[in-house]
Amino acid sequence: MSSVHDLNQPVVLDLGSGLTKGGYAGTPDPSVVIGTLTGHAKLQRVLPSATAAPDMPGTPDGSRGKYGEATSSGGSVFVGEQLRNMCGVLRLEHAMQRGMVTDWSGAEEIWRHVSTDLLSVAHGEHPFLVTENALNARWNRERMGEFFFESLNAPSLCVAVPGVLSLYASGRTSGLVVDVGDTLTTTMAVADGHVDVHAMRRSEVGGRDVTERLGTLLQKSGVSLMGTSSEREAVRRVKERLCYIAEDAREEERRFIDEGVGGGKLGASFRLPDGNVLQVGTERFRAGEIVFRPHLMGAEVDGVAQSVHSCTQAVDMHLRRALYGSVLLSGGSTLLRGFCTRLLREVRALAPSNCKIRIHAPTDRLYSAFTGGSVLACLSTTFRSMAVSRSEYFEHGAGVLHHKCL
Ligand SMILES: Nc1ncnc2c1ncn2[C@@H]1O[C@H](COP(=O)(O)OP(=O)(O)OP(=O)(O)O)[C@@H](O)[C@H]1O
Numbered sequence: 083m084s085s086v087h088d089l090n091q092p093v094v095l096d097l098g099s100g101l102t103k104g105g106y107a108g109t110p111d112p113s114v115v116i117g118t119l120t121g122h123a124k125l126q127r128v129l130p131s132a133t134a135a136p137d138m139p140g141t142p143d144g145s146r147g148k149y150g151e152a153t154s155s156g157g158s159v160f161v162g163e164q165l166r167n168m169c170g171v172l173r174l175e176h177a178m179q180r181g182m183v184t185d186w187s188g189a190e191e192i193w194r195h196v197s198t199d200l201l202s203v204a205h206g207e208h209p210f211l212v213t214e215n216a217l218n219a220r221w222n223r224e225r226m227g228e229f230f231f232e233s234l235n236a237p238s239l240c241v242a243v244p245g246v247l248s249l250y251a252s253g254r255t256s257g258l259v260v261d262v263g264d265t266l267t268t269t270m271a272v273a274d275g276h277v278d279v280h281a282m283r284r285s286e287v288g289g290r291d292v293t294e295r296l297g298t299l300l301q302k303s304g305v306s307l308m309g310t311s312s313e314r315e316a317v318r319r320v321k322e323r324l325c326y327i328a329e330d331a332r333e334e335e336r337r338f339i340d341e342g343v344g345g346g347k348l349g350a351s352f353r354l355p356d357g358n359v360l361q362v363g364t365e366r367f368r369a370g371e372i373v374f375r376p377h378l379m380g381a382e383v384d385g386v387a388q389s390v391h392s393c394t395q396a397v398d399m400h401l402r403r404a405l406y407g408s409v410l411l412s413g414g415s416t417l418l419r420g421f422c423t424r425l426l427r428e429v430r431a432l433a434p435s436n437c438k439i440r441i442h443a444p445t446d447r448l449y450s451a452f453t454g455g456s457v458l459a460c461l462s463t464t465f466r467s468m469a470v471s472r473s474e475y476f477e478h479g480a481g482v483l484h485h486k487c488l
């Protein structure tokens with residue numbers, strides 16, 4: 083049974099391991115994007131004007147401050163904008179890993195902050211469409227449902243796979259989606275709106291691993307930047323600004339050698355927050371190499387091109403040609419420069435020679451899952467048929483979330 087609140091504008095949240103993106107249905111881009119991170123004070127507060135630290139309990143009712151500072155757990159947990167403002171005095175922790183929540187109180191605080199504080203969603207009045215990565219353990223979705231129905235009082239909830247939403251955003255109903263996010267690479271084949279679950283490939287490699295590897299490579303060059311969480315964040319920014327995927331890693335090594343010490347014009351520099359200038363050489367392309375060759379970080383999983391190939395080979399042979407001709411990139415880590423060219427080259431080498439390979443790389447692919455969710459949630463009849471209503475949830479339990487949603 084639907085409630086009057088089901089008619090209100092749905093709220094769309096793309097709950098990524100790295101970034102939480104949110105906004106109201108109907109907007110093409112998320113109006114809120116924050117890291118899926120929590121900050122914990124690592125220094126002791128000595129001035130009364132300073133923001134509350136763990137030794138000084140916050141508001142007596144356990145409510146949140148201006149920046150999503152939660153005090154319900156006794157100590158202060160910071161989320162959102164405050165992480166940037168208090169950079170250096172907070173220890174940052176990820177609330178999600180490999181698409182699954184690893185710190186529930188942290189994740190819930192982030193989701194609450196986005197919905198209530200930043201999007202001003204009135205309690206219990208707006209349906210939610212949220213994303214969950216494919217092939218997650220069932221309990222992850224059930225616990226998510228508990229939060230949205232029982233803490234946020236959602237009148238209805240729809241859970242969708244981000245890759246499928248990215249396909250919607252591109253205006254297609256068929257294609258092979260390659261989603262490389264912060265901690266996961268997912269490859270899925272969709273034909274006329276039907277996902278082939280058996281052909282889906284998921285590997286635990288993503289942008290966070292690229293950042294880690296960049297940090298390790300820089301350390302080998304004598305620059306230690308992975309000691310604190312704010313240093314790690316600086317390494318992430320270096321990655322986003324300077325790293326790229328080489329078309330051929332061996333050839334790229336040779337080019338750097340030819341250029342001499344520091345890689346000559348192939349090297350680049352980055353000004354760190356302390357004013358020091360960091361020189362980056364071969365690390366620029368070596369770090370991202372793990373997305374194509376995960377064995378470099380010790381992972382026994384296929385690289386992204388091999389995943390595309392094996393996903394295609396796992397679907398019916400009548401559909402394969404069309405899929406090779408309609409590969410869609412999604413997720414922030416596909417923004418590494420050169421990603422598309424390298425993928426094309428490797429997939430071409432693996433695919434049957436008479437297959438035409440076409441890769442679509444929309445410029446807004448960091449947010450395409452949100453955009454697709456925003457479009458879907460505006461189709462009120464479709465959305466309502468896919469969403470689980472509050473009454474269904476309380477009547478049948480959290481298991482109902484596995485039956486109705488994408
Ligand atoms: N311009 C860029 N170049 C390289 N990497 C980028 C760029 N912009 C964002 N990223 C990386 O993309 C990742 C975040 O992408 P995205 O938001 O798609 O992941 P997520 O949905 O949070 O994670 P997951 O899908 O793994 O749960 C981060 O690792 C970030 O560093």
Ligand SMILES: [Mg+2]
Nearest residue numbers: 098244263413
């Ligand atoms: Mg994602």
